[in-house]
Amino acid sequence: MAASSLLRSLTRHARGGSAHPIHKPWSPFSTTTAAAAAASGARRDEASKGFPGLGPTAKGEKARVVVLGTGWAGSRLMKDLDTGGYDVVCVAPRNHMVFTPLLASTCVGTLEFRSVAEPLARIQPAVSKSPGSYFLLARCTGVDPDAHTIDCETVTDGEKDTLEPWKFKVAYDKLVFACGAEASTFGIHGxxxxxxxxxxxxxxxxxxxxxxxxxxxxxxxxxxxxxxxxxxxxxxxxxxxxxxxxxxxxxxxxxxxxxxxxxxxxxxxxxxxxxxxxxxxxxxxxxxxxxxxxxxxxxxxxxxxxxxxxxVGASPFVKSLPFPKSPGGRIGIDEWLRVPSVRDVYAIGDCSGFLESTGKDVLPALAQVAERQGKYLASQLNRVMKAGGGHADSEAEADPGPPFVYKHLGSMATVGRYKALVDLRQSKVR
Amino acid sequence: MAASSLLRSLTRHARGGSAHPIHKPWSPFSTTTAAAAAASGARRDEASKGFPGLGPTAKGEKARVVVLGTGWAGSRLMKDLDTGGYDVVCVAPRNHMVFTPLLASTCVGTLEFRSVAEPLARIQPAVSKSPGSYFLLARCTGVDPDAHTIDCETVTDGEKDTLEPWKFKVAYDKLVFACGAEASTFGIHGxxxxxxxxxxxxxxxxxxxxxxxxxxxxxxxxxxxxxxxxxxxxxxxxxxxxxxxxxxxxxxxxxxxxxxxxxxxxxxxxxxxxxxxxxxxxxxxxxxxxxxxxxxxxxxxxxxxxxxxxxVGASPFVKSLPFPKSPGGRIGIDEWLRVPSVRDVYAIGDCSGFLESTGKDVLPALAQVAERQGKYLASQLNRVMKAGGGHADSEAEADPGPPFVYKHLGSMATVGRYKALVDLRQSKVR
CATH class of the missing domain: 3.50.50 (FAD/NAD(P)-binding domain)
Incomplete structure (x- = not known):
């Protein structure tokens, strides 16, 4: 986890002037405080209840959308999800979104690192406040579409003395893969x-x-x-x-x-x-x-x-998933961005591609594709929830609404000193 | 080397709008360009000339002050050194000064890291511009006071694929130890x-x-x-x-x-x-x-x-030096901050302490001591240079000028939220 990115969530604003104690003497050996016990009680996920992680939601509770990833697709999706009806649980090895088009400018100091990173907690504040919504610093290691659960493991990136890798499960009502792609090395040694x-x-x-x-x-x-x-x-x-x-x-x-x-x-x-x-x-x-x-x-x-x-190309995690793939090895989706072989599972952004059966070309691995897929899927999921289909296996099979249609608006690359190359051709798909 | 500190030297300001090529095609196998050859010729330090590093200065050239360290003492010294008469060569494992009293505020985001670090090249611009002045990212590993040289080794802090550790010598006319102290662990395991x-x-x-x-x-x-x-x-x-x-x-x-x-x-x-x-x-x-x-x-x-x-306490490097020590194991100095057993060698800041023979107490390891010692020594060295004694072994033995006198101005510690503790007692020395 990059330091500056973590740090983004710490930027502090002007502070008031009231007094407060330097520190609160505290015994590390005290028993659980009432407040802590209450906080813990509010959580439906205690290991002691038999489910090692976040267990299934009940019908009377909010449905849970689990989003894997904090890139363009996942962040835009979570920004628009209706947290009045959904709990949002994001599982990702990175707690922020990166504004990738400006990343190159940070390498030489034109921009500061924090200018191109935005903490997820600012994009979707529910993850740090709402009782059933979380950001979990972890990688998804597997999925069980029948049980509607995923397997996760915490990410500490070699930071010693923190926490031993911790495995847990998260039950989902809706699962969205937005876990991106990996840099290609073409197998070149070194x-x-x-x-x-x-x-x-x-x-x-x-x-x-x-x-x-x-x-x-x-x-x-x-x-x-x-x-x-x-x-x-x-x-x-x-x-x-x-x-x-x-x-x-x-x-x-x-x-x-x-x-x-x-x-x-x-x-x-x-x-x-x-x-x-x-x-x-x-x-x-x-x-x-x-x-x-x-x-x-x-x-x-x-x-x-x-x-x-x-x-970029498909990541080993994407390759390992038990779903049909698109040309190029991405998670295969239909025109509604659903993974058609299973229920309540979606894929957006660079990790996803139209199945050959849709007759559509796989879209390019671009931010504008991912961003619009995230926006589209949020409106789909919000619509489904309002129609009473937010929980697992409860979605009506009727009208899936309009399919996702991508319109390419052109490409632009900066080349330094306020200059850029622009390609306004409308078709990016060959 | 901390990222943010290195980065400070890269902060860029508003840029003009003239066009320039994206990149200059260049063969890495070309022979030395005329410009590069000229730059290299301007350097008096080529290994080919028989001295593996920066060789002794000639009488007609500027004298060379070698400063070990970029803390409060060394930075203040270099800021005030007269670069009209001296070349400044700084050897240190860190290319910036840290404003230590505000370091605690950066840990939680009250301040940004770059707000408490200042690159040496801004404190003393000669090190990046003047032909005979340098900042060298290296540790001093030994000193030969008779030969007026120090041994150095580059610092890469585990960065792979850069440069194998490179050893070289630097000849000095004046040598200033400003290499600070080390955090004390009292030998506690772990x-x-x-x-x-x-x-x-x-x-x-x-x-x-x-x-x-x-x-x-x-x-x-x-x-x-x-x-x-x-x-x-x-x-x-x-x-x-x-x-x-x-x-x-x-x-x-x-x-x-x-x-x-x-x-x-x-x-x-x-x-x-x-x-x-x-x-x-x-x-x-x-x-x-x-x-x-x-x-x-x-x-x-x-x-x-x-x-x-x-x-803090004396570092292993300071302990290893072949000079008499002050109580507490620091480099022993006289009232003019000189290491009296050798010529042209000085020590300032936390690495130095008055010899018992001076009858003075060792000063506390505080920024205000180090800063004032740096200021005092710069004025001493500038005076010596103007009197024709800038080069090695050329200092007249006459009047050493006024000794260094420390007056404690009090101590202050912030405790958050615009509050601080202040101790205005004038004597810090017990």
Whole structure:
């Protein structure tokens, strides 16, 4: 979990001036306080009640929508869900949404990290306040569509001394997969170990840290010319929007900042963009080693920073799910974004794709697709709930309403200094 | 190296609107460009010239002041050094100064990390611009006062794929130790492994991350009451200004933020301050284990976050130096902040202390002592340089000028919500 993202939820506003004690002396060995007992009693999920996690809702209670993911699709869905009729339980390894189109700008300081991350608790406040709604920092590890439950395990990302990985179940009335895709490595050796992706805030932080560390290290006396040039060689693999935007930001950074602030080494820094189509550098990446990559023609490209942005594919979790898949291996959905083989299960965003049987093309892995699917599904689920079909297996089979229709509004990529490339063609689907 | 601190040097301002290419195609295999060759030629430190690092300055060149450290003492010194007559070379594992009195406020989001860190390049711009001045991200590992050189090794803090640890020497005309002290653990087992100190920006980041992680994890269904209470028990060991300020901030955070934003678990969070003098919890810490600490009376105190702020002592590096020490093991100095056994060597801030032979007490490890020593020494060195004594072994033995005199102006500790404790007694020295 990236620090800055967690921290977003902590930003504090102007404070009043009334007095309060520095601290409240407290014995860690005291028995449960009345307040704590009450809070715990309000929870319907106690392990002691026989269900190791959040048990099924009763008919008189709100129905529970379980959403897996806090990306464009899941966040937009949760924002619009009617919490008057639904409890919202979000299970995800990240407690915030990332405004991905601006992520590249944070790598060189044009934007601050917190400017591109929004805590889920701000998008849908119910998860931190409503008695039956939660954000759970965990990964879903499996699903049982017949029992209407999922298996989960807490995520601590190697943070020691916190909590041993904790497994629990969550029963759902409606389940929405919005768990996204994974960066593609095309099976090239060394990519995962040595390259940095650009999909999360912690990736951008790592790029920024590495870039500055290399700028400082290259100033150390006695380093060879080759080593200085290697340290300050930034290689970007992938000529899609992310790669182009990051290269543009980096170029800006070199022109505007490095020349002024790192003038000792300003002539050593360079950016190379490798794209298997355009080939700004001839060749296709064959192997990635700690300080150099090898092209298919045998050429070696030394680097100090390697950013990998060659698009996304289905994640191992998506591949493991027992549902029919769309072309490309995503969770197969019908035109109402339902997983048709089971009840009460939906999939939206990059993890989902129209089944071949729908006759529709799989939509591109774009924020605008995910965002509109989230919006559409929220209105569908709200409609179903108001019609009395919010709980598991209670949805009437009648009219499913209008299907989801995607209209592409064009694409845009910033290239630094207030310039952008725009593609206004209406069809993104080949 | 903490991310946010590195990042401070990257903050960008409003930018103009002129066009520029996205990137400059460049072959990593090209030979040295003319500009790079010129830059390299301007450097007097090439390994090829026989000295593995920055060699001695010549009489016609500026003299070189080497400063070890970027804390209160070193930063203030470098700020005031006359770069018309001196090259400034700073060797330190951290490229920024930390405004330590406000560090506690960053742990809970009252302040942003970047608000308490200032890059050295802003304090003394010569290190990033002047041809003979540098900031070198490295640790000093040894000193040869006769040869007027120090041994250094680059710091990469476990960042993989950057640069193998690189060793080099730096010759000095004047050498200033400003390398601070280390957090004291009193040899208590487990402190280094399980507690978090509060001296650097990355410590505050770790505290903030851990606090939020524990708040989220405590919301996971099925956790026992004891485990929830353990996760949200924040223990602070040490009742000095840092411990009190952090406890105050934490208390504010619980009262103002947790109650609103983590209302599910608000009754489980508590702060305990352990101080061997005041004993807000009875006992002295005997052992620290991953999830609990053991007091000397055998009592066990479970915790989710443990902050250790019991003061500082001499670092292993300072202990290893071949100079007479002050009481308490710091580098012994005379009343002009000189290390009297050798020429051209000084020590300021927490790493230094008056020798017993001066008849003066060792000054407390406070920012106001360090800051005033840095200011005093800069004026001394500037005066020496103007009198023609800037280079090694060239200082006239005549009048050393006025000695350093410390006047204590009082102490202050914030306790949250615009309140503070103030001690205006003029004598801090017992």
């Amino acid at each position: 990519v995962t170990e040595h390259a940095i992706f650009l999909r999360e805030v912690h990736h951008a932080q790592e790029i920024r840290r590495r870039l500055l560390l290399n700028l400082m290290l290259s100033d150390v006396p006695g380093l060879s010319e080759e080593e200085k040039r290697r340290l300050l060689h930034c290689v970007v693999v992938g000529g899609g929007p992310t790669g182009v935007e990051f290269s543009g930001e980096l170029s800006d950074f070199i022109i505007r900042d490095v020349k002024q602030r790192y003038s000792h080494v300003k002539d050593y820094i360079h950016v190379t963009l490798i794209e298997s189509g355009v080939r700004l550098v001839q060749g296709i990446v064959k192997d990635v080693q700690p300080n150099k990559l090898i092209l298919d023609n045998g050429e070696e490209v030394p680097y100090g920073l390697l950013v990998w942005s060659t698009g | 402190v280094t492994e399980h507690a978090i100190f509060l001296r650097e920006v990355h410590h505050a980041q770790e505290i903030r991350r851990r606090l939020l992680l524990n708040l989220m994890l405590s919301d996971v269904p099925g956790l026992s009451e004891e485990e929830k209470r353990r996760l949200l028990h924040c223990v602070v060991v040490g009742g000095g200004p840092t411990g009190v300020e952090f406890s105050g901030e934490l208390s504010d955070f619980i009262i103002r933020d947790v109650k609103q934003r983590y209302s599910h678990v608000k009754d489980y969070i508590h702060v305990t301050l352990i101080e061997s003098g005041v004993r807000l919890v009875q006992g002295i810490v005997k052992d620290v284990q991953p999830n609990k600490l053991i007091l000397d009376n055998g009592e066990e105190v479970p915790y989710g976050l443990l902050v250790w702020s019991t003061g």
